[in-house]
Amino acid sequence: MHFIIERENLDRLLAALQEHGRIIGPRITENTFGHRDIASSQDFPAGWTFEQDGGFFRLRQRRDPSLFAYTVGQDSWKKELYPPRSRLLSLQKTESSFSVTPEKSSSEKVVFFGVRPCDLAAIQIQDIILIQGPFADPEYSRRRENAMIVAIECTQPAATCFCASLGTGPGISSSSDYDLALTEVLDDGLHYFLVRAGTEQGRAVIAGLGLAEAPEQNIIRAENLVQEAASRMGRTMDQKGIKQLLYDNHEHPRWDQVARRCLTCGNCTQVCPTCFCHSVYDRVSLSGKEAERFRSWDSCFLLDHSYIHGGSVRVSSRSRYRQWITHKLASWIDQFKVSGCVGCGRCITWCPVGIDITEEIQAIRQSDERGCNA
Amino acid sequence: MTVSKVEKETRGTFTLELDPGESGFPFLPGQFNMLYVFGNGEVPISISGDPERPDILVHTVRAVGKVSKALCRLRPGDVLGVRGPYGSSWPVDACRERDILFVTGGLGLAPLRPAVFHIFNHRRDYGKVILLYGARSPDRLLYTKELETWSRALRVEPAVGSAGPDWKGHVGIVTNFIARMDCDPAQTKAMICSSESMMRSMISELNLLGIPDREIHLTLERNMKCGLGLCGHCQLGPTFVCKNGPVYSYDRVKELLAKREL
Structure with missing residues (x-):
């Protein structure tokens, strides 16, 4: 069931959500966009949008007061659920042994406000890996439990977006795992949001605010905006037979071409909302008596990632780019029964040389279909 | 501990x-x-x-x-x-009644040793058992006392690259002696551990003997940070060596191992 809340009442919704926990959402501070604490609806980037392309991101002013007429920046919710760096253990040397104190995982209740459909899909993928695995990650699980999700549909796609071709956006399907889902509508001077609940918790918020049920025409208007967004998406990725395509093209000449551009910096893996590789390392005090074990995001683009005694398994840049894209789009499906790509386009925008995952796939697909690499 | x-x-x-x-x-x-x-x-x-x-x-x-x-x-x-x-284990239970051929070199005996122990402890459950074990020189062989003990119940065939005049085992690369192990290929399960390049040679020799890929088991090494399938480091194509391996039957990883820098 759809409800309606006017722009001027959005702070009532935020106040209700603050009852649940600290609100984190989209915000521009010091001319940069990111996920930050949200105190009121004034904090949202009213009248702003993004221009994005390969290796390109600019904030642009709009002519309307819309709050969510953009897509995603460099931050994904992975940063909140699976922090870039976290302490796992603190260890203290004793006379003949050492003691181990595991880190307490965060128990803070939070609200993720403005989770985009692609990022919602990414969270569900990370749930499969980090919660449903044979081994669950305790920190991720705990943070996930404590997070309430307020998703928002996209009506203003970026040139780097391709969720429509992957079926992960720009709308939010009712089977998705959200507490509340919003759609922003600006119409003849009217500015309102359609609101749906996906959980009991979400329903309780709506009931608490006493929101009115949305008239049919408003629902249709919102659906049209989302549908239009799907048709205006800048990029597409054809998923058909993609697993076999990549498995069969391990020695494709395209890998050499992309390796000539790729800096193996790992930006793509850091901004990717599903990449989960991490490393674990120790930090020891000067006295040598205290040690801490940290986990930090790692990247398959780094030479150390595959290091074993005698050298790394993946030495060339081509092999490391190939590992990333093949894992993301092919072996991920074998491992977790789902693709690792949600079509958010972050890896395209934040690649310093603008390497485009959709273009690489297309290049391999075209020559594969032509039988060049048979 | x-x-x-x-x-x-x-x-x-x-x-x-x-x-x-x-x-x-x-x-x-x-x-x-x-x-x-x-x-x-x-x-x-x-x-x-x-x-x-x-x-x-x-x-x-x-x-x-x-x-x-x-x-x-x-x-x-x-x-x-x-x-x-x-991780996964050597298929010691699944190959009861069978002949076993272990082929390994140097430190490679370390991961196989529990399987050798198991078979030694349950010797009657198995057919002919051969341990073909290579090293660069006799002083680089591991577990020399046990090799003695095991040789009472299993055929232990040590091979070294070079040795003095009192050496009684084979001299040469371990792979050269696989063909001489007179195994019944229909009966034999091979378990091997060495560097990937050595295992490639071992496997081609085992195939020449008539032992098919699915009857060859090997253990792999990759970078690991967690052991739980969560850190991503140990991936070999779609498998995580820490949880799907480290022991695989060769037919399951043959294509993956044939790919360069996978």
Whole structure:
């Protein structure tokens, strides 16, 4: 069931959500966009949008007061659920042994406000890996439990977006795992949001605010905006037979071409909302008596990632780019029964040389279909 | 866990015996542990003890990196962190009544040792058992006392690259002797452990003998940070060596191992 809340009442919704926990959402501070604490609806980037392309991101002013007429920046919710760096253990040397104190995982209740459909899909993928695995990650699980999700549909796609071709956006399907889902509508001077609940918790918020049920025409208007967004998406990725395509093209000449551009910096893996590789390392005090074990995001683009005694398994840049894209789009499906790509386009925008995952796939697909690499 | 005994095997290679306490440490042959040395870090090391002796946890370590060097510096009474056991195991139960051919070299005997122990302990359950074990020189063979003991019940065939006049075993690369092991290919299960390039040669020799890929089992090594399939480092194509491996039947990884820099 759809409800309606006017722009001027959005702070009532935020106040209700603050009852649940600290609100984190989209915000521009010091001319940069990111996920930050949200105190009121004034904090949202009213009248702003993004221009994005390969290796390109600019904030642009709009002519309307819309709050969510953009897509995603460099931050994904992975940063909140699976922090870039976290302490796992603190260890203290004793006379003949050492003691181990595991880190307490965060128990803070939070609200993720403005989770985009692609990022919602990414969270569900990370749930499969980090919660449903044979081994669950305790920190991720705990943070996930404590997070309430307020998703928002996209009506203003970026040139780097391709969720429509992957079926992960720009709308939010009712089977998705959200507490509340919003759609922003600006119409003849009217500015309102359609609101749906996906959980009991979400329903309780709506009931608490006493929101009115949305008239049919408003629902249709919102659906049209989302549908239009799907048709205006800048990029597409054809998923058909993609697993076999990549498995069969391990020695494709395209890998050499992309390796000539790729800096193996790992930006793509850091901004990717599903990449989960991490490393674990120790930090020891000067006295040598205290040690801490940290986990930090790692990247398959780094030479150390595959290091074993005698050298790394993946030495060339081509092999490391190939590992990333093949894992993301092919072996991920074998491992977790789902693709690792949600079509958010972050890896395209934040690649310093603008390497485009959709273009690489297309290049391999075209020559594969032509039988060049048979 | 506390180190109860350290034994030097060869230059730079040590066998640590750990005391797992009253609960013991049951494991399957071929599985590994993550061993942590205070302040240094954690590495995956295969378990090398007798699976029927859960009261002693045995690891053989070669000092090659920061953590393995620190492991080799440990002395009795020192404490280290142990997580495990992780990973898949040698198919010792599935190959009862069969002939077994172990082919390995140098430190490669360490991950196979629990399987050899198992078969030695249950000798009647198996047919002909051969351990073809190579090293560069006789002083680089591991577990020499056990090789003696095992040779009473199994055919132990040591092969070294070079040796003095009193050496009674084979001289040459271990792969050269596979063809001479007069195995019945229809009866034989092969279990091998060595570097990937050596295993490739071993497998082609085993195939020449008529042993098919699915009857060859091997163990693989990859970078591992977690042992749980979560850190992403140990991926070999779609498999995670830590949870789907480290022991695989060759037919399951043949295509993956044939790919360069996978």
